[in-house]
Amino acid sequence: MADGMALASDQRFRPEDVETWRREGAVVIPGFFTPQETAAVVADFEAVFGRSAGAAEALERKAEGRVGRFHPSQFKGVAPVPLPCSPALNLIGVHPALIAFAKAALNAEAVHVYQCQAWAKFTGESDYDQPFHCDFPNHTLTAPSEDEARNSVTILCYFTDVSDAHGAMHYVPRTDSAKVAGPDATLNTDPQAQAELQAGLSAYERSSAAPAGSAVPYTIDVYHRGTNLTAPNGRRFALMSCWKKAGDEAIGFHAWPFHHTQPWARIFDHASPEQLACFGVQPPGHPFWTETTLARAQARYPGWDLTPYRAALAKAA
Numbered sequence: 001m002a003d004g005m006a007l008a009s010d011q012r013f014r015p016e017d018v019e020t021w022r023r024e025g026a027v028v029i030p031g032f033f034t035p036q037e038t039a040a041v042v043a044d045f046e047a048v049f050g051r052s053a054g055a056a057e058a059l060e061r062k063a064e065g066r067v068g069r070f071h072p073s074q075f076k077g078v079a080p081v082p083l084p085c086s087p088a089l090n091l092i093g094v095h096p097a098l099i100a101f102a103k104a105a106l107n108a109e110a111v112h113v114y115q116c117q118a119w120a121k122f123t124g125e126s127d128y129d130q131p132f133h134c135d136f137p138n139h140t141l142t143a144p145s146e147d148e149a150r151n152s153v154t155i156l157c158y159f160t161d162v163s164d165a166h167g168a169m170h171y172v173p174r175t176d177s178a179k180v181a182g183p184d185a186t187l188n189t190d191p192q193a194q195a196e197l198q199a200g201l202s203a204y205e206r207s208s209a210a211p212a213g214s215a216v217p218y219t220i221d222v223y224h225r226g227t228n229l230t231a232p233n234g235r236r237f238a239l240m241s242c243w244k245k246a247g248d249e250a251i252g253f254h255a256w257p258f259h260h261t262q263p264w265a266r267i268f269d270h271a272s273p274e275q276l277a278c279f280g281v282q283p284p285g286h287p288f289w290t291e292t293t294l295a296r297a298q299a300r301y302p303g304w305d306l307t308p309y310r311a312a313l314a315k316a317a
Contacts, residue, residue: 012029012032012033012097012100012101012215013029013032013097013100013101013215015104017029017101017217018101018104018105021105021148021153021217021218021219022105022148023174023175024173024174024175024222025171025173025174025177025218025219025221025222026171026173026208026216026217026218026219026222026224027216027217027218028208028210028214028216029214029215029216029217030210030211030213030214031211031213031214032097032157032213032214032215033092033095033157033159033213033214033215034213035213037088037092037095037213038159038212038213040086040088040089041088041089041092041159041237041239042159042160042212042237043086043088044083044085044086044088044089044090045089045118045120045159045237047085048079048083048084048085048089048118048120049077049079049120051122051235052235053122053123053233053234053235054121054122054123054124054125054229054233054234054235055122055123055124055125055233056123056124056232056233057123057124057232058123058124058228058229058230058234059123059124059125059126059127059228067131067194067195067198068127068129068130068131068225068226068227069127069129069130069131070130070131071126071127073125073126073127074126074127074128074130074226076125076126077118077119077120077121077122077125078117078118078119079117079118079119079120080115080116080117080118080254080259080262081093081116081117081118081262081267082262082263082264082266082267083118083262083263083266084263084266085266086266087266087267087269087270087271089118089239090266090267090270091267091270091271091275092157092239093113093116093157093239093241094113094116094241094271094275094278094279096274096275098155098157098215098241098243099111099274099275099278101153101155101215101217102153102155102243105148105149105153105217105243106148106149106151106152106153106243106244106245107149108149108245108246110245110246110247110277111243111244111245111246111278112243112244112245112246112247112248112277112278112279112280113241113242113243113278113279114152114242114243114244114251114252114253114254115139115154115240115241115242115253115254116239116240116241116242116254117239117240118237118238118239119236119237119238119239119240120235120236120237120238121167121229121235121236121238122229122234122235122236123229123230123231123232123233123234123235124229125229127228128167128226128227128228128229129225129226129227129228130225130226130227131194131198131225132170132172132186132197132198132201132202132205132223132224132225133186133223133224133225134183134186134220134221134222134223134224135154135220135221135224136151136183136220136221137186137187138253139152139220139242139251139252139253140220140250140251140252141250142250143184144183144219144220144221148219149245150245150248151219151220151221151244151251152219152220152242152243152244152248152251153217153218153219153242153243154217154218154219154220154240154241154242154243155215155216155217155218155240155241155242155243156169156208156215156216156217156218156238156239156240157214157215157216157238157239157240157241158210158211158212158213158214158215158216158236158237158238159212159213159237159238159239160212160235160236160237160238161211161212162208162209162210162211162212162214162236162238163209163231164207164209164227165229165230165231165234166209166229166231166234166235166236167226167227167228167229167234167236168207168208168209168210168227169207169208169216169224169225169226169227170205170206170207170208170224170225170227171205171206171208171218171222171223171224171225172201172204172205172206172222172223172224173204173206173222174219174222176204177201177204177222177223179200179204180197180200180201180204181197181200181201183221183222183223185197186223201223205225220251243278246277256279256280264301265301265303265304267279268301268303268304269301269303269304269305273308273309284308284309284311284312284313285312285313285315285316289309289312289313290313291313294306294309294310294313
């Protein structure tokens with residue numbers, strides 16, 4: 001699967017998409033994934049979450065017209081990889097085309113995925129309406145850099161058709177949000193200041209609504225928000241894949257080894273060395289690999305094809 005996808009990875013996005021991401025902080029790329037890839041991922045979503053549709057009616061908000069709020073029920077459908085399903089969903093977050101976009105966006109030869117999670121939303125499950133916010137507070141302990149290559153790129157991938165009735169993410173292009181406030185305004189907890197910020201950003205908000213198979217890369221400092229699902233029996237199957245330059249310890253979210261009890265064999269048994277490297281696994285030829293470490297890794301993941309790693313070790317001997 002990895003070889004076939006790698007051949008098409010340079011056709012999934014244009015240089016103009018990367019430039020728009022750099023300039024405006026977000027870009028919508030329709031048709032990023034093939035219909036076949038999308039269908040396989042949807043089947044996995046249905047298997048993991050055990051349902052294919054939401055309720056007939058949306059959850060009514062208590063105070064119509066108010067600014068959106070964060071609350072735990074909005075995140076009920078979040079599940080980080082690896083998941084008990086096929087390689088389709090487990091590896092779509094490290095699709096070669098996503099790796100290629102991340103490398104281009106971050107101007108890096110090597111990138112790591114530091115967050116990769118499926119997110120299923122269903123009509124009636126929650127009021128998903130959120131305030132505008134930036135992601136840097138829980139992706140770094142400091143502040144976003146003025147150099148985009150020193151930040152990160154989050155790629156929101158849609159695997160069902162997403163209209164505004166299906167909870168499309170809304171965002172404000174950088175050139176517009178600059179007229180209202182800088183990204184640090186998201187840290188201001190004063191209610192009046194927040195009300196003014198939300199009102200100002202709302203005047204410029206755009207929708208990321210797009211057909212199934214689309215990708216929406218956005219930056220760590222772009223204002224964006226989740227919106228509610230109102231479509232009868234609606235669903236939104238999406239995946240968040242967050243990328244940083246390899247070795248950038250200032251940005252993070254998941255510590256992958258902390259989740260060692262999850263079914264990592266679903267990934268190791270099917271991923272390419274390039275995809276595994278995105279999770280921080282040492283690539284073939286790295287000094288870490290010796291006969292002993294290879295034997296121990298094989299014992300942990302009996303189905304992992306270590307041929308490229310063994311070949312590199314033999315060549316170096």
